[in-house]
Amino acid sequence: MIFRRILGFIPLIFGITFISFMIMHAAPGDPTMMFVDPSVQIQDMAQVKANLGLDKPVLVQYFFWLKEIGKGNLGFSYVSGQPVLDLLWERLPATLLLSVSSLILILCFTFPLGLLSGYKKDSFFDRAVTFLSFLGMSLPTFWLGLMLLLLFSLRWSLFPTFGFIDPFLEDASLWARAVSVLHHMFLPLLTILIGGLAGLIRFNRFSIIEILSQDYIQAGRARGLSERRLLFKHAFKNAALPIVTILGAGLSGLIGGSFVIEYIFSWPGMGQLGVSAVFARDYPVLMGSILFSSILIMLGNFLADLSYSKIDPRVRIR
Amino acid sequence: MLELKKLRTLFELSGGKTVTAVDGVSFEIKPGEVVGLVGESGSGKSVTALSIMGLLAANSRVESGEILWDGRNLLELTLSELRKLRGRDIALIFQNPLAALNPVFTIGNQMVETIQEHFSLDYKKSKDLALSWLKKVNIPDPEARFDQYPHECSLGMCQRIxxxxxxxxKPRLLIADEPTASLDVTIQAQILHLLAELKDELDMSVLLVSHDMGVVAQQCDRVMVMYLGQIVEEGPTDKIFADPKHPYTKALLRAIPVPDPSKKHAFEPLAGDIPSPLNIPSGCSFHPRCSEKLPGCESQSPGIYSVQGCRVACHLFK
Incomplete structure (x- = not known):
């Protein structure tokens, strides 16, 4: 039952937050050092810590955090003093916009390229796609992002270097603002696409090659079905199954990967917030973004499982 | 109706080597005739069938010869001309019916798409036609099966489908490639019975490819025995079974188990292994396993001799 699956998320969330909490506290550095005025006396520092509850044992702090989560309170940022929930809520749209549009674009590119590349195995097209995929797989995302930024934004000034929207467009028309968002989104999206597409296209190509050698394709040909129908209907649906699984698992990569990308392109999403929180040792914000992204990832996996059972009649969620 | 003239089909192996899977096969199938093509696995039966359908694997090709359908050479047709013929004039059924149906589409979906590929019928009429055929092949509750997936049906049921x-x-020629090899004996009998019935109803010809001499004896008007890509004996079924001429045919018939406890040796398995097609013996290719070998057999390939209404490729009948 779907309900049971959702219940199963609860212990997972406990596990993830517990481990992150422990790692966070094990890491060197002290949040109070980051934001307290250097002129404050050392005995007053102890008082600041006590006020924040940081003098308590880590376990106690974790349970305190849990208790507040139970009440719907994610705490307040050490740095800005704003409620963490508000901060995250403000950042969520940008992150979702980037990850959902990259997911859609990845799907739009993977299938046609993988399908044709597998169908025309060893052709010039296949070789070109293979070469580009290997190139994409071997470029580290953070490096690629920086290079694109360097070339397209700094040298040729084709794209903005940071942000989500041009701040001067506050009162402009919806259309102008949408164009500005797309303009800002182009480079981060491109970086995610190049990294995400390469492996999937290779994978899709291999599944297509394998599927095309199956009896049911041969049997379809023997019944006079057209190549187009066999490729885009029969082979496509079978090749979509493993892609959905991989994307479900890869969703975490998309969200995790966008932490780095959001940071590089100063994209005002949860990832950027999380990374800055790491550097500032802003524990409440960091825990909040971990909680949010783990829920997003679990939802993603859950949706992948659901759609898997929709397209493969042999799988039924129990 | 169908006539093969000196068909030669090659497989290309890596390293430029070729293997001759079908070596100068000639035969004819007349309207309404049921012809059996028998031989051990690896003798080239299935490759002959696939050559006729134009469905050879990418690493194999017809090297020479002609495949005449109503006098038209199928080897000279374009893919789209061939596709109109496939299924409509010449149809093929496979050994493993479950693998020959696409697992992710319903039975109804695959039937309707096939019908609509060849006839311009709307969905309603195609569905009615499909249901009437499911009834004709004795599928209980066709309406329910129409919406089911292949994995929800038994193997025997899948072969009926x-x-x-x-x-x-309504093809004029049905090529049945080991149609019952993957089924239980009782189901086998039902399927063969069904095929024989439908053959009479549709007045079609059948090329029955099988390694099972018993099946062939029951079903066929005429039998062709294949060994290492060549037809070694051909004639009316009753004559071949009552009085086999070629030592290979004799050996095949001796290898059929006889359910008679009074006989000491119920059957005699064929001596030796089928030689590697990479290394076909010189002269008559059967000579290393032959019990009636003559001095010239190693060096000279036999001609084809007519003996009592049969054609035999053996030096014994010179």
């Missing part, structure tokens, strides 16, 4: 999908186009 395959027969329905294939014969709905």
């Amino acid at each position: 395959m027969i329905a999908i294939t014969l709905v186009m």
Whole structure:
């Protein structure tokens, strides 16, 4: 039952937050050092810590955090003093916009390229796609992002270097603002696409090659079905199954990967917030973004499982 | 109706080597005739069938010869001309019916798409036609099966469904490649009975490819025995079974188990292994396993001799 699956998320969330909490506290550095005025006396520092509850044992702090989560309170940022929930809520749209549009674009590119590349195995097209995929797989995302930024934004000034929207467009028309968002989104999206597409296209190509050698394709040909129908209907649906699984698992990569990308392109999403929180040792914000992204990832996996059972009649969620 | 003239089909192996899977096969199938093609696995039966359908694997090709269908050479047709013929005029059913149906589409979906590929019928009429054929092949509750997936049906049921999908186009020639090899004996008998019935109803010819001499004896008007890519004996079924001429045919018949406890040796398995097609013996290719070998057999390939209404490729009948 779907309900049971959702219940199963609860212990997972406990596990993830517990481990992150422990790692966070094990890491060197002290949040109070980051934001307290250097002129404050050392005995007053102890008082600041006590006020924040940081003098308590880590376990106690974790349970305190849990208790507040139970009440719907994610705490307040050490740095800005704003409620963490508000901060995250403000950042969520940008992150979702980037990850959902990259997911859609990845799907739009993977299938046609993988399908044709597998169908025309060893052709010039296949070789070109293979070469580009290997190139994409071997470029580290953070490096690629920086290079694109360097070339397209700094040298040729084709794209903005940071942000989500041009701040001067506050009162402009919806259309102008949408164009500005797309303009800002182009480079981060491109970086995610190049990294995400390469492996999937290779994978899709291999599944297509394998599927095309199956009896049911041969049997379809023997019944006079057209190549187009066999490729885009029969082979496509079978090749979509493993892609959905991989994307479900890869969703975490998309969200995790966008932490780095959001940071590089100063994209005002949860990832950027999380990374800055790491550097500032802003524990409440960091825990909040971990909680949010783990829920997003679990939802993603859950949706992948659901759609898997929709397209493969042999799988039924129990 | 169908005539093969000196068909030669090659397989290309890596390293430029070639293997001759079908070596100068000639035969004819007349309207309404049921012809058996028998031989051990690896003798080239299935490759002959696939050559006729134009469905050879990418690493194999017809090297020379002609495949005449109503006098038209199938080897000279374009893919789209061939596709109109496939299924409509010449149809093929496979050994493993479950693998020959696409697992992710319903039976109804695959039947309707096949019908609509060849006839311009709307969905309603195609569905009615499909249901009537499911009834004809004795599928209980056709309406329910129509919406089911292949994995929800038994193997025997899948083969009936395959027969329905294939014969709905009323082909003039059905090539059945080991249609019952993957089924239980009782189901085998039912399927063969069904095929014989439908053959009479549709007045079609059948090329029955099988390694099972018993099946062939029951079903066929005429038998062709194949060994290492060549037809070594051909004639009316009753004559071949009552009085086999070629030592290979004799050996095959001796290898059929006889359920008679009074006989000491119920059957005699064929001596030796089928030689590697990479290294076909010189002269008559059967000579290393032959019990009636003559001095010239190693060096000279035999001609084809007519003996009492049969054609035999053996030096014994010179």
